Amino acid sequence: MTKCIRCQVDVADNHLNCPLCGIKLRESIKDTHVSYPEYPQIAKRKKLLVKVWTFVTISIIVFSLAINALTWKVKPIGWSPILSIAVFYIWFLGQDLYQKFNINLVAKTLWNNYLILTVFFLIVDNVTGYGKWSLNFVIPFLGIATGFIMTLWSVKNKSMWRDDIGYILLILGVNVLPFILFLLKAVDVLWPSIASLLYGVMTVVGIFIFSGRRLLYELQKRFHF
Known part of the structure; x- marks a missing residue:
C-alpha cells in the first residue's frame, strides 16, 4: 500500500x-x-590474449626443440635451448607488464628477471663452447644492476621496509656469489667478482648507517629472532 x-x-x-x-x-x-x-569486457579480452600468447610461446618452444633434435645429425648445434629461454623470457616479461602491473611487485619482477637472464646467459655460454664469460662478467654485473635498480625503486617509492627488504637482501647476497665462485676456481677473472662483492657490502653498510634500527626491527619481524 x-x-x-x-x-x-x-x-x-x-x-x-x-x-x-x-x-x-x-x-x-x-x-x-x-x-x-x-x-x-576488457579484462576478458586480456585473459584471452594472455592464453593465446602462452599457447604460441609453448608451441614455439616445442617445435624448436623437435626441429633441433631431428636435424642434430645434419647440424649439431644446440640452438633450441637458447631460443626457448629467449621466447620464455619475452613471454614472462610481456604477460607480467600486460596483464597486471602492480608497483608493489616490482622487486619480485626484478628478481625473477635476474634469475631468467642468469639461466639464459649460462645456456648461451655453454652452447657456444663455455668460455666462462657468463660467470666472469655477465652474472656479477647483472647482480649489481638488478640490486641498484631495486634499491633505487624502493627508496623512491618508500617501499623498502614495507615490501622489498627481503628481495633487496636476497639480491645483495647473490652479489657475494661470484667471489665465492672465484674461490672455488669456477671463475677466472677476479675484478668483476670483487666489484660485485664491494657493491653488496657497501649497500648493506649504507642501509645500516641510514636506517639501522629500522632494518633490525624489520629483520626481527620477518625472521623471528
Whole structure:
C-alpha cells in the first residue's frame, strides 16, 4: 500500500496515481532507470590474449626443440635451448607488464628477471663452447644492476621496509656469489667478482648507517629472532 500525502488515504500498489485527487504516487516502472555497472569486457579480452600468447610461446618452444633434435645429425648445434629461454623470457616479461602491473611487485619482477637472464646467459655460454664469460662478467654485473635498480625503486617509492627488504637482501647476497665462485676456481677473472662483492657490502653498510634500527626491527619481524 502507498499513502497519498494529500488525501491521507492508503492506495493499492497497482495504482500509480491517487484515485481521489490524481496526484502521482510513485514513478512508473518505465520511467524508473536502474543503472548496472558495465561488465568488464576488457579484462576478458586480456585473459584471452594472455592464453593465446602462452599457447604460441609453448608451441614455439616445442617445435624448436623437435626441429633441433631431428636435424642434430645434419647440424649439431644446440640452438633450441637458447631460443626457448629467449621466447620464455619475452613471454614472462610481456604477460607480467600486460596483464597486471602492480608497483608493489616490482622487486619480485626484478628478481625473477635476474634469475631468467642468469639461466639464459649460462645456456648461451655453454652452447657456444663455455668460455666462462657468463660467470666472469655477465652474472656479477647483472647482480649489481638488478640490486641498484631495486634499491633505487624502493627508496623512491618508500617501499623498502614495507615490501622489498627481503628481495633487496636476497639480491645483495647473490652479489657475494661470484667471489665465492672465484674461490672455488669456477671463475677466472677476479675484478668483476670483487666489484660485485664491494657493491653488496657497501649497500648493506649504507642501509645500516641510514636506517639501522629500522632494518633490525624489520629483520626481527620477518625472521623471528
